Amino acid sequence: MEIKSEKPVTWVEAKKIMEKKAKERELGYEQKAALDFLRKFTKLKEKEAKELEAELKKIEKLSEEERVKIINLLPATEDELNLILETELPEEDKKTILKLVKGFIK
Incomplete structure (x- = not known):
């Protein structure tokens, strides 16, 4: 996989992206763990x-x-x-x- 760009994102943004991906397809182990982390520790809307x-x-x-x-x-x-x-x-x-x-x- 080629990285096209790199940009720091907040956990809020990452959570939104991961939840969208979870609706589209089955997440892998690491992705599920990341989403669990984000759901647990993201404090802001x-x-x-x-x-x-x-x-x-x-x-x-x-x-x-x-x-x-x-x-x-x-x-x-x-x-x-x-x-x-x-x-x-x-x-x-x-x-x-x-x-x-x-x-x-x-």
């Missing part, structure tokens, strides 16, 4: 993930990969956030991210 992504895009120093990780993992503390980040962000940006995430945690 599609609309919420898109809203959070739009807010995170306003923080220019965040890469697309970092935004996706934040949406997937929803870090609640600065320590958790620091484990996700590949770049050093100002404290103000970190506080903004944590405040945004807190608004989406149920």
